[in-house]
Amino acid sequence: MRAAAGYRPSLVSAAALVLLAGYFTLYGGPPSADPQYSFYQVRLPRFLSAVLIGAALGLAGTLLQLATRNPLSEPELLGVNQSAVFCVVLLLLLGGGSPHPAFMLLAALLGGAVSGLAILLMSASGAFPRERLILAGLTMSFFFGSASSGLLLLNETNLFELLHWTAGKLSGATWLDTVLVGGCLLPAGVVSFLRAGQWNVLLLGDDQARGLGIDPVARRVEIVSLAVLLCAVCVAVAGPIGFVGIIVPHLASFMAGLDYRRRLPLILLMGAALVSVSDVLARTLLHPAEIPVGVLTALVGAPYFLYRAQRL
Amino acid sequence: MKRQFVFRFVGVLSLLALTLVLSLSFGATDALSPGAVVDQILTGQGVVYLFRLPRALTAMMVGLCFAISGLLLQSLTRNPLASPDLLGVTAGGGLATVIAILVGGALAGSYITWIAFLGASVVAAIIWVLGRGASAQRFILTGVALSALAHAVITLLLVTYAPSAAEAMIWLKGSLFGRGWVHVKLLLPWVGFVCLGGVAVAYQANPLILGPTVATTLGIRLSVLRPCLWLLSVAGAAAAVAVSGTIGFVGLIVPHVARRLAGPDLRVSIPFSGLLGAFFVLLADTVGRVLSPPLEIPAGLICAFLGAPYFGYLLVKGKTDI
Amino acid sequence: MSLEARDLWFSYRPGVPILQGLSVLVPQGKITALIGRNGCGKSTLLKLMNRLLEPDSGGVFVAGRDLRTFGTKELAQTMAHLTQSPTAPAGLTVKELVEFGRHPYRGFLGRATARDREVVEWALEQTALVELAEREVETLSGGQRQRAWIAMALAQDTEYLLLDEPTTYLDIAHQLEVLELLGQLNESSGKTIIMVVHDPNHASQYAHHVVCLAEGKLLREGTPAEIFTNAHVEELFGVIPQIFPGSSPEKPWCVPLRTR
Numbered sequence: 001m002r003a004a005a006g007y008r009p010s011l012v013s014a015a016a017l018v019l020l021a022g023y024f025t026l027y028g029g030p031p032s033a034d035p036q037y038s039f040y041q042v043r044l045p046r047f048l049s050a051v052l053i054g055a056a057l058g059l060a061g062t063l064l065q066l067a068t069r070n071p072l073s074e075p076e077l078l079g080v081n082q083s084a085v086f087c088v089v090l091l092l093l094l095g096g097g098s099p100h101p102a103f104m105l106l107a108a109l110l111g112g113a114v115s116g117l118a119i120l121l122m123s124a125s126g127a128f129p130r131e132r133l134i135l136a137g138l139t140m141s142f143f144f145g146s147a148s149s150g151l152l153l154l155n156e157t158n159l160f161e162l163l164h165w166t167a168g169k170l171s172g173a174t175w176l177d178t179v180l181v182g183g184c185l186l187p188a189g190v191v192s193f194l195r196a197g198q199w200n201v202l203l204l205g206d207d208q209a210r211g212l213g214i215d216p217v218a219r220r221v222e223i224v225s226l227a228v229l230l231c232a233v234c235v236a237v238a239g240p241i242g243f244v245g246i247i248v249p250h251l252a253s254f255m256a257g258l259d260y261r262r263r264l265p266l267i268l269l270m271g272a273a274l275v276s277v278s279d280v281l282a283r284t285l286l287h288p289a290e291i292p293v294g295v296l297t298a299l300v301g302a303p304y305f306l307y308r309a310q311r312l
Numbered sequence: 313m314k315r316q317f318v319f320r321f322v323g324v325l326s327l328l329a330l331t332l333v334l335s336l337s338f339g340a341t342d343a344l345s346p347g348a349v350v351d352q353i354l355t356g357q358g359v360v361y362l363f364r365l366p367r368a369l370t371a372m373m374v375g376l377c378f379a380i381s382g383l384l385l386q387s388l389t390r391n392p393l394a395s396p397d398l399l400g401v402t403a404g405g406g407l408a409t410v411i412a413i414l415v416g417g418a419l420a421g422s423y424i425t426w427i428a429f430l431g432a433s434v435v436a437a438i439i440w441v442l443g444r445g446a447s448a449q450r451f452i453l454t455g456v457a458l459s460a461l462a463h464a465v466i467t468l469l470l471v472t473y474a475p476s477a478a479e480a481m482i483w484l485k486g487s488l489f490g491r492g493w494v495h496v497k498l499l500l501p502w503v504g505f506v507c508l509g510g511v512a513v514a515y516q517a518n519p520l521i522l523g524p525t526v527a528t529t530l531g532i533r534l535s536v537l538r539p540c541l542w543l544l545s546v547a548g549a550a551a552a553v554a555v556s557g558t559i560g561f562v563g564l565i566v567p568h569v570a571r572r573l574a575g576p577d578l579r580v581s582i583p584f585s586g587l588l589g590a591f592f593v594l595l596a597d598t599v600g601r602v603l604s605p606p607l608e609i610p611a612g613l614i615c616a617f618l619g620a621p622y623f624g625y626l627l628v629k630g631k632t633d634i
Numbered sequence: 635m636s637l638e639a640r641d642l643w644f645s646y647r648p649g650v651p652i653l654q655g656l657s658v659l660v661p662q663g664k665i666t667a668l669i670g671r672n673g674c675g676k677s678t679l680l681k682l683m684n685r686l687l688e689p690d691s692g693g694v695f696v697a698g699r700d701l702r703t704f705g706t707k708e709l710a711q712t713m714a715h716l717t718q719s720p721t722a723p724a725g726l727t728v729k730e731l732v733e734f735g736r737h738p739y740r741g742f743l744g745r746a747t748a749r750d751r752e753v754v755e756w757a758l759e760q761t762a763l764v765e766l767a768e769r770e771v772e773t774l775s776g777g778q779r780q781r782a783w784i785a786m787a788l789a790q791d792t793e794y795l796l797l798d799e800p801t802t803y804l805d806i807a808h809q810l811e812v813l814e815l816l817g818q819l820n821e822s823s824g825k826t827i828i829m830v831v832h833d834p835n836h837a838s839q840y841a842h843h844v845v846c847l848a849e850g851k852l853l854r855e856g857t858p859a860e861i862f863t864n865a866h867v868e869e870l871f872g873v874i875p876q877i878f879p880g881s882s883p884e885k886p887w888c889v890p891l892r893t894r
Contacts, residue, residue, distance in 0.1 A: 072453065136624075138398065138456060139564075143620030146486070146560050150613025242460070289472050298464030302457045309453035310442065515744030519734055521723045528686060529717075530790070531710030531738035576726060579744065 007266070010255040014269035021276035022047050029283070041175070049173035050279045050293075051272040052181040053238055056230040058252075058271025059188060061245020062263070063227040066199055067220045068119065071250065072134050072308065075231040076242030079140030080115040084235040086144040087111025089151050101176055101236060108232035115140055116228040120220060168241035168294025170279050177237040184233040188226045189268065196260040199223060203258075241294045243301020244274055250308065274300075317580055320573050324584070328372075328591040335368045335598040336360050339605070363492070370491040371597040371611065372590035373499045374552045375562055379589020380510055380582060381548035382563030383570060387520050387578060388541040389451055395564035396432075396549035399455030402558050403462035404435030405550040410466050414473050425498050428554030429547060435462065436546045486559040486612020488597045495555045502551035507586065509544040514578040517541060521576055559596075559612045561619030562589050568626060592618075635793055636662055637826065641692035642682055644675075652678050654850040655692070660843075665820050665827045667837035670847035671871060676830040677718065679847065680796050683828070684715045710738035713794040714787035719803055722771040728782045729767040732757050735789025757788040760822075761815060777808025781815060788819070795819070797829040801836060809833075813840045834871070834888045838862050839880065846870050862886045868894065 025047040032038035057075065064073040064080075075081050084107075091107040118140060122133050192199075199219060201209045206216040234241065252266040278296040285291060336349045341359055344352070352358035353365060378396065385394040385401075396402045408431020409424060435458050443451035516537055519527040524534055549563065570585035593611060596618070600609035637660040644653040653675045660666050668676040681687045683694050685701050694701040696712060704712065714735070722731055735757065736750045758764045761781040766774065771782050780800060787795055797816070801809040817840055820827050831837050837844050838858040846853040846861060853870060854861065861867075867875040872894055878887040 077456075134453065134456070139620060139623055142397070142560055143616050146612055146616035146620075149486075150610050150616070286472060291468060292471060295464045295468045295471075298460055299468075302461035302464065305460070306442070306454060306457035309450055309457060512742075515740070515742070518744075519737055521726070522731075522734065523717075523720070525686060525717050526720060528706075529684060529710060529713075529715040530734060531707040533706050576723065576730070 007256050007262070011266055011269060014266065014273045017273035018051060018269065018276055021050070021273070021280050024280045024284075025050070025276070028280075045175045045178045046170055046173045046279070047276065048178045049181060049237060050170050050276040052178065052185055053170070053234045053241065054244060054271035054273065054275030055268040056181060056185045056188070056234055056271070057241060057244035057275065058248035058267045059185070059192065059264075060227045060230040060234075062249040062252075062260075062267055063192065063223045063230075064119070064245065065249055066202060066260070067223040067227070068122075068133055069203060069205075070133055072246065072305070073137075074243065074246040075227065076240060076245070077134060077141060078115060078119055078137030079142075079144060080112050080119070080228060080231045081235055081240035081242060082141045082144035082148065083115040084108040084111040084232050085240050086148045086151075087114075088236065089148045093151055101174075101180060105180060105233055105236040108236040109229065111144075112228040112232040112235070115144075116224045120224050168239040168292050168297070169290065170238050170282075170293055171290060173237060181233050181237055184229055188230055189264070191222075192226065193261060193264055195219075195222065196264070200260055239292070239294065241275065241297055243297045243305065244271055246308070247301050247304050248274060317574055317584075321584065321587070324573070324587050324591060328587060328594065331591060331594050331598060332368055332372075335371075335594060335601075336364045338598070338602045339364055366493045366496050367488055367491050367597070368594060370495045370499065370555060371488050371594045373496070373503045374488070374556045374559065375566075375589035375591065375593030376586040377499070377503060377506055377548040377552035377589070378559060378562040378593070379566040379570070379585045380506055381545040381552070383567035383578075383582060383585040384510070384513075384517075384541050384545040384548075385563070386567050387517055388538060388545070390520065390523065391452060392568065393564070394452060394455075395561075395567075396545065397558060397560045397563055398452065398459065399439060400435045400457075400459030400462055401432045401439075401455075401546055401549045402553045402563075403459045403466070405429065405432035405553040406558055407431050407462045407466050407469075408434075409554050410469055414469060422498065425502060425551045425554040429550040432546045432550035432553070436542055440542065486557040486615070487600075487608075487610035488556055488593075489608055489610070491555065499551055499555055502547060506544055506548040506551075509540070509547075510582045510586075511579075513537065513540055513544065514582050517578050518576075557612065559593060559615050561615050561623065562592055565619045565623055565626075566592055568623075635697035636660070636695075637683065637794060637828075638695045639679065639683060639692070640695060642679070642694070643690045643692055644678060644682060644687065645690060646678075651690075652850050653682070653689075656847070656850065656852055657692075658845055658852055658855065660826060660828055662826050663820075663824045664842040665816065665829070665840060666843040666845060667841035668828065668830045668845050668847065669832075669834060669837050669870070670853070674847040675850045676847055677798050680715070680798050680828065680830055684713050684796055685709060686715070707738045710790065710792075712792055713796060714790040714792045716783055716787050716795070716797040716800060718798045720783055722779075722782075724770070724772055726771050727768050728763055728771055728774070728785070729754065729758070731771055731782055732763075732767075732785045732789050735786040735791075738790060753789050753791055757785040760788055760819060761785040775808065776804045777811045780804060780808065780812050784812070784815065793826060795825050795827045797827065799830050799832065802832060809836070816840065834862065834867065834875075834890075838888055839885050857884060859884050859886060862888045 026039060026043050061074050064075060064078060065071055087107040087110050088104055091103060095103070119137065122136055198214055201212055201214045202216055202219055209216045248267055248271045249263070252263045252270055256263045256266050274297065275293065278293050282291040282293050282296050333346065333349070337344050337346065339359065344360065349360050352360035355361070382395045385396060385399065386392055388394075405428035409428045412424060412427045438458060439451070439455050443454040516532065519530045519532050528534060552559070566589045567585050570581050570588050574581040574584040592615065596614035597611040600611050600614050603609055639656060639658050642653045642656045643651060645651040656675070656679065668679060670676055678687065682689055685694070685704070696704070701709070732754050733750075736746070736753060740746065740750065758767055761784055763778070763781055763785055766778065771779055774782065800812055800816075804812065813836060816827055816829070819825055829841070841858065843855065844858055844861040845855045848870060854866065862877055864875060864877060867873065867877070867888055871890070873890040874892050874894060876889045876891050878889065880887050
């Protein structure tokens with residue numbers, strides 16, 4: 001195990017960042033007409049959603065990296081986000097107007113499951129070496145992305161609203177959204193913590209895992225299902241936010257080593273910090289216009305991905 | 313060319329001709345008889361001449377450019393998954409174009425293709441510098457990261473400058489809606505460049521499939537050949553994206569099909585690729601127009617719908633060894 | 635034409651020299667074997683001789699002329715190089731592979747001349763691949779594949795043939811197939827062949843001249859009989875051998891018994 005460089009300091013700094021973001025979200029910005037309402041019905045749920053979504057995305061990325069044994073796996077890059085978006089856009093087009101978040105979640109789940117299935121098929125032992133997996137995932141991302149864009153083009157009235165959403169936005173998050181995300185994150189987090197021991201074995205390869213009594217296929221199905229659930233709920237609430245899933249697990253492993261259980265709290269906190277800080281920046285940088293959060297995470301994440309790719 | 317190739321070439325050419333006829337005859341307005349079509353072309357009047365013909369020509373040229381660009385990239389990188397979209401070259405061109413539109417307005421500006429070429433070249437140069445000498449995988453992943461970055465910036469611009477971004481957005485997503493003679497004129501020199509350049513480098517680039525070391529021992533000057541291939545590929549992709557936005561998969565899939573039909577010799581597969589690309593995009597555009605008028609399904613969407621499953625099939629069947 | 639390396643210095647990374655002032659003269663019209671331990675610089679020397687790598691200092695000279703003055707095409711017409719485990723892409727036939735060997739002679743647009751066809755035919759005959767000409771390279775056995783690559787090198791019609799470990803991944807029969815072919819080629823067309831080999835007996839049985847490298851320097855060179863003595867083998871490879879006389883005294887057999 002690599003030496004865990006500064007585990008506690010990073011936990012503390014991540015938590016500090018979250019609190020800082022919380023302060024700005026809750027107390028910063030122009031005062032509103034109804035401060036009570038604004039605080040409890042707009043700002044607090046928004047902040048909590050950001051925190052929970054960040055944690056969920058960080059966890060989802062970690063899970064996918066574990067399942068595919070590929071350090072570059074990420075919900076956005078493997079097409080999970082995009083297929084979920086596609087289904088939601090389809091729902092919006094067919095259903096018209098704003099459907100209930102529960103329906104959006106169902107649609108996102110369905111869409112995400114398609115990608116999840118493809119990922120499972122592709123991560124079967126030896127079938128897809130790591131780069132090919134990424135490229136296959138990219139193709140799916142591409143496919144569903146193009147499909148979504150095409151569908152959006154056919155629905156010009158809501159074009160910009162939808163366009164903004166498809167890049168990830170947290171405005172308009174309600175308590176229901178927060179509960180949905182939290183409701184998925186909590187069990188996912190608990191399950192992953194409990195199963196971590198078994199899942200770690202997957203890192204050794206399918207044959208080795210079988211030799212140690214673990215069924216790699218079943219475990220992978222578990223992991224990918226959890227990842228898809230987390231991504232789907234995030235997409236349903238805030239649209240696709242990419243790159244969180246690749247930055248956070250790596251930074252966390254840098255600080256905490258490869259042991260999944262040790263990394264977990266750090267991943268959750270760092271993810272929360274990344275998204276909540278990005279949300280604050282998204283609101284303030286080009287005030288009063290709002291930058292989609294996904295754009296900010298991409299602007300930070302893509303260069304990081306670039307850097308990681310150089311070290312391959 | 314060997315006899316089988318000639319047959320296949322003629323076959324694809326016929327398909328293209330057929331699609332062209334269909335494209336000119338059918339559309340959102342009345343369906344025309346072939347006689348009326350010819351009449352309108354010759355007299356320079358009517359919906360065929362004013363709208364359908366230039367649009368069809370643009371579609372074919374865009375398809376040709378993307379397809380040849382993809383084939384050259386795949387030969388250059390020895391990676392069957394390379395394509396101008398994946399590597400961010402088209403995204404770079406798209407970004408430059410979006411900036412140009414937002415700053416300068418009107419898509420019909422005659423500098424648009426050059427601006428796109430500039431943007432695409434910048435991305436290509438970055439990929440080249442960062443990815444050079446690296447494994448093919450790293451090369452691709454570098455391109456992926458740059459593509460993501462460029463797309464993020466594009467989205468940022470579109471969302472921030474919402475009102476004037478309408479045009480940019482609709483254009484960007486890959487459609488041939490409203491493309492006319494002005495676009496044909498824009499593309500023509502680039503198409504000429506790519507075709508002539510392609511023919512010129514085809515034989516010289518053939519040994520690349522044996523790998524850079526063997527190619528060098530056969531007397532190939534990689535330091536000259538590679539930049540040429542890059543240049544041609546970027547030029548093709550940039551010109552196409554400036555005119556039609558990102559029509560994905562053409563640069564990725566068509567070269568594969570072309571290689572299966574034409575064999576590994578670039579002197580044969582480059583013309584094949586161009587022809588197939590023209591056919592594919594024209595078909596997609598035609599289908600998109602006639603499926604349920606007056607609604608127009610963007611060509612990019614249809615290409616994605618047709619292309620991705622086929623590509624998935626290629627991947628699964630292992631016909632895309634890296 | 636003589637092929638000579640003069641005082642070659644080369645390092646892949648600064649401060650880690652692979653070749654240190656190596657000078658060696660390759661006898662014309664003969665088969666020369668380069669032997670030595672892993673990492674002694676054999677493949678590097680071969681690549682430097684073909685200008686696949688540029689030396690830090692020193693130079694390679696063909697008939698007294700610096701290699702650096704050769705144009706790329708001219709060089710390709712003078713030397714053919716067979717790399718370690720080359721791979722042919724799927725779908726390429728033997729004939730198509732061999733035709734690549736004519737690349738340095740064909741014009742810009744690649745028109746094939748009668749001479750090109752002649753040479754390709756000859757190369758296929760020499761390597762006994764005429765019947766397999768339309769088969770795809772990847773469907774052939776290891777030895778046949780290696781012969782196909784040698785045929786491509788032959789089609790290049792060069793004075794020198796440089797082979798980097800031509801037998802390493804082949805089974806015994808295929809190894810001998812390739813070595814016997816090289817011997818025949820040398821005898822019939824007088825090509826100068828330089829090959830990097832691991833098995834000392836490949837050197838002793840099939841080469842006229844043996845060059846021993848150790849730590850980037852020339853340890854010694856000479857005929858197989860001169861090189862393969864107990865003391866020399868022990869010094870070069872670090873193993874205690876048993877030397878047996880072969881069918882002729884110039885070609886002793888060397889059997890490694892144990893490490894030192």
